[in-house]
Amino acid sequence: MKRLLCAALAAALVLPLFAFAGCGGKEAPHDRYQIDAEYRDGVLAAEMRFTFYNDTGESLGTLEFNLFGNAYREDSVYSPVSPSLTAAAYYAGESFGSMTVSDVSPCKSWEVCGADENILRVELAESVSAGERAEITVSYTLTLAKVSHRTGITEHAVNLGNFYPILCVYEEGAFYECEYYSDGDPFYSECADYAVTLRTDGEYTVASSGRILSAERDGRDTVYEMELSGARDFALVLGKEFSVAQGESGGVQVMYYYYDDDSPQERLELIEDCLGYFSETFGDYAYPTYSAVQTGFCVGGMEYPALTMIGDRLAGAERDYVIVHETAHQWWYAAVGNNQLEDAWLDEGLAEYSAALYYEARPGYGVTMESRVRAAENAYKALYGVHEQIFGTADTSMDKKLGEYLSEYSYVVIAYDKGFLLFDALRSAAGDKKFFAGLKRYYEEKSGKIASQEDLAESFRRAGLRAEGVIASFVDGTAVI
Numbered sequence: 001m002k003r004l005l006c007a008a009l010a011a012a013l014v015l016p017l018f019a020f021a022g023c024g025g026k027e028a029p030h031d032r033y034q035i036d037a038e039y040r041d042g043v044l045a046a047e048m049r050f051t052f053y054n055d056t057g058e059s060l061g062t063l064e065f066n067l068f069g070n071a072y073r074e075d076s077v078y079s080p081v082s083p084s085l086t087a088a089a090y091y092a093g094e095s096f097g098s099m100t101v102s103d104v105s106p107c108k109s110w111e112v113c114g115a116d117e118n119i120l121r122v123e124l125a126e127s128v129s130a131g132e133r134a135e136i137t138v139s140y141t142l143t144l145a146k147v148s149h150r151t152g153i154t155e156h157a158v159n160l161g162n163f164y165p166i167l168c169v170y171e172e173g174a175f176y177e178c179e180y181y182s183d184g185d186p187f188y189s190e191c192a193d194y195a196v197t198l199r200t201d202g203e204y205t206v207a208s209s210g211r212i213l214s215a216e217r218d219g220r221d222t223v224y225e226m227e228l229s230g231a232r233d234f235a236l237v238l239g240k241e242f243s244v245a246q247g248e249s250g251g252v253q254v255m256y257y258y259y260d261d262d263s264p265q266e267r268l269e270l271i272e273d274c275l276g277y278f279s280e281t282f283g284d285y286a287y288p289t290y291s292a293v294q295t296g297f298c299v300g301g302m303e304y305p306a307l308t309m310i311g312d313r314l315a316g317a318e319r320d321y322v323i324v325h326e327t328a329h330q331w332w333y334a335a336v337g338n339n340q341l342e343d344a345w346l347d348e349g350l351a352e353y354s355a356a357l358y359y360e361a362r363p364g365y366g367v368t369m370e371s372r373v374r375a376a377e378n379a380y381k382a383l384y385g386v387h388e389q390i391f392g393t394a395d396t397s398m399d400k401k402l403g404e405y406l407s408e409y410s411y412v413v414i415a416y417d418k419g420f421l422l423f424d425a426l427r428s429a430a431g432d433k434k435f436f437a438g439l440k441r442y443y444e445e446k447s448g449k450i451a452s453q454e455d456l457a458e459s460f461r462r463a464g465l466r467a468e469g470v471i472a473s474f475v476d477g478t479a480v481i
Contacts, residue, residue: 292326
C-alpha cells in the first residue's frame with residue numbers, strides 16, 4: 001500500500017488463450033480456487049471450491065483460512081482503518097460488513113475462530129498425505145460496508161479485495177493466522193491458481209486481477225469468466241462509471257480504468273512505461289494483463305497481482321507516483337512474496353526504492369534520487385529525534401510485527417523510508433552492476449515463493465556483495481543513518 005502523501009513529491013479486453021506461468025512458474029502444482037459468485041446491492045454470495053495440494057512434507061488433517069472480510073464487522077477487535085483515516089474512509093458515516101460462512105463440505109467439522117473471528121478452521125474428512133490433494137467447498141456471504149478501503153462500497157465503485165477465504169501459510173508446523181491491523185498490509189499468502197465466475201448487474205464494468213475470458217449478457221446481468229495462474233491473491237473492482245484506456249507493454253495487455261481523469265492517455269502511457277522499465281530492470285512481468293483502477297481509497301493505493309487500486313483523491317504528480325510505486329509491487333509482493341505482517345520493509349522499502357529508480361531513469365519528471373534520499377533521511381531523523389526526546393531512546397528496528405509500531409507514522413517511516421535507505425546503502429556499497437544483478441537474481445530465484453531477509457542477502461552474495469551485515473544492522477536498529 002502507498003501512504004497518501006509521498007515524501008519525495010511533498011518535498012519536490014480479451015487476449016488470445018495462451019498459458020502464462022504467473023509468479024509460481026511451472027515447477028510445482030498450486031492450490032486452486034474456483035469461485036462462483038453473484039454480487040447484488042452490497043452483498044456477494046459465493047461458493048468456493050478449493051483444491052489443496054499438500055506440499056508441506058507432512059500429513060495434514062486440518063486447514064485454516066483467513067477471513068479478511070470479517071475485519072469490517074461491528075464488533076471487530078482490530079479495526080481495518082486507522083483512527084486518523086476513519087472520517088475519510090467512512091464517507092457516509094458509520095458502516096459495517098462481514099464475511100459469513102454457511103457451509104463447508106465434505107469435512108468432519110468446521111468453525112469460525114481466531115483472535116478476531118478471522119479464521120475458518122476445517123477438520124478434513126480424511127488427512128491429506130504429503131504430495132496428495134484434497135478438495136472442499138465453502139459457501140459464504142460477504143456483506144460490504146460503505147467504506148473507501150480494500151473491501152467495500154466506495155462512492156463510485158465497489159472494491160473486492162480479499163473477498164474470499166484464503167488459505168493461511170503453513171510454516172514451522174502450524175498455520176500462520178493474519179490479524180487485520182490497520183497499519184500496513186496484513187496479508188501473507190502462497191501462490192495459487194484461480195478460476196472466478198461473477199454474475200452481476202450488466203451496468204457494471206469489471207476490472208479483474210485475472211484475464212477476462214468472457215463477459216456474456218444474460219438478461220440484465222453480465223456473467224464474467226476470469227482466470228489467473230500462479231497468483232498470491234485475486235481482486236476485483238466493479239464500477240458503473242468507468243471508461244477504459246487500453247494499451248500494451250512488452251506483450252502485456254494494459255488497462256487503465258477511470259472516471260475522473262482529464263489525461264487518461266498520459267496515465268496509460270505512464271503505466272506502460274514503468275511496467276516496461278521494471279521488466280527490463282528486474283525481470284519479466286509475470287501475468288498476461290495489468291490493470292490500474294481509479295477507485296475510492298482512503299490512502300494512496302493498494303496492490304494486488306495484476307491489479308492496482310489508485311485512490312481517486314489523488315491528482316497530478318502524486319497520483320503518478322502512487323501508480324509507479326504500486327506497479328513496482330508486481331515484482332515485490334505479487335511475485336516475490338514475504339510476510340507483510342512481520343517484514344513489511346522487505347516489499348515496501350524495495351517498492352519505494354524501485355519507484356525512485358524509475359524516476360531516476362526518467363529525469364523529465366523532475367524527481368531525483370538525491371531528493372528522495374534526502375527526504376527519507378529527514379523523515380527518519382525526525383522520527384528518531386522525537387522518540388529519543390520522549391522515550392530517552394529510539395527503537396528503529398524493522399522486524400516489528402504490524403501492531404507493534406508506536407504509531408501509523410512510525411510504521412511509514414520505518415517500513416518505507418528506512419527500507420528505502422537500506423536499499424540505497426546496498427547500492428552504494430555494491431555499485432550499480434552488482435546491485436542490479438543482485439535484484440535480478442532475487443526476483444528470479446524467489447518469484448512465486450516466500451522471501452526473507454536472509455534470501456535477499458544470499459541473492460546479493462551470489463552477485464558478489466556480502467550484504468548480510470548491512471541488512472542485519474538496518475533491521476535490528478544498530479545502523480547509524
